[in-house]
Amino acid sequence: MFTRLILLVSFLPYILLNFRAFGFFGGLGANPVEAIIHDTGIWSIRFLIITLLITPLYYYSKFEVFKTLPKPIGLVAFFYVLNHFLCYAMIDQAGDLGVIVIDIIETPYLIVGWAGFLCLLIVGLASFNSFQDWFNKNRTTMSGLVYTAAVLGVWHFFWQEKVIGYEAVIDAILMTALIIWRLRISTKIASN
Template identity: 40%
Template sequence: MRLIILRSVTWFAGLMPTVWLVWRFLDDRLGANPIEEILHRLGDVSLIFLLVTLAITPLRAVVGWNEIIKIRRPLGLFGFFYLTMHFLTYAVLDQTLDFEFIIEDVLERPYISIGFTAWILLIPLAITSTKGWIRRLGKHWKKLHRLAYVATIMGVVHFYWQGKADTYWPTLAAMLITVLMIYRIRNSRGRWRPQVREAKNR
């Protein structure tokens, strides 16, 4: 029962940003520059989903509720979906598919280069997130999916670099990813393993 509620909340949270953006678009409430507004909100939402996805494993150890791990994949895929929409908003609506300009932008503007690299890194992770791929890749799956940390760190740097003045949210995102990375490193050294094992036995 708890799992059904958790899954429903995940899907609700995953679909809400789309409903909210479409509703604001139809209601003509996207401000003076709707494309920029869509681009920015999609960027925010994708980063939130990526960070929440990475927070699931530590959260499982803290709250001792193993089933929470079942929402990690949908959360990660929602993150990738919004990120792809963020990229498409940039490429299709903002740059009107001017490939020459897009390539130049990716090569010459550091915040675009790092954001683009992060998106590319996440593509194989999204593809291999199915049960079949988890089985096929075996122990390599975990190694490959560590790239999610690299991509999210790059996403945070991108967020930092694109902001002209306001560093409040990028700093908060940087603090969050730092905490998650510290947990990840300590956990991989086995220090916090007993806690996880204890949680598993509940």
């Protein structure tokens, strides 16, 4: 029940974005495509950070509810990053594969974003029930891919900002803190 409630709350930003797309709550502003791409990107990073925060919270609190949350919250992050990419590819670039490939190759922050997307795509595909045995055997690799995707996502966001905004700085600080926290936990586990 708790997991379902968390998932429902996780989709509220997406529901709000859809309402804004129809002109409610102030709409999407002068550049709606950019607003959609920006919002889905921001929320994908936020949910990646939340996903990575869950394991240390479980390690220190031992609350069993935290054991069940990384996968569903991670899939929510994948949902947002997939929407982020699809909005860029299908709306901003009108689905023109040639333009998309050239744009990614010529724009460094898009290369970084694409690499992060591919990391999450692998983890997302591996989470299907038919891949569960493989996923469980490669849990460390999957975790590493999620961390890599999160770092690349923050880097992508930081790099594409015309002016360094507070959101990008906060995300970079949070990601650095989570990586340090995770390394401390891994070191403690390895030493025991």
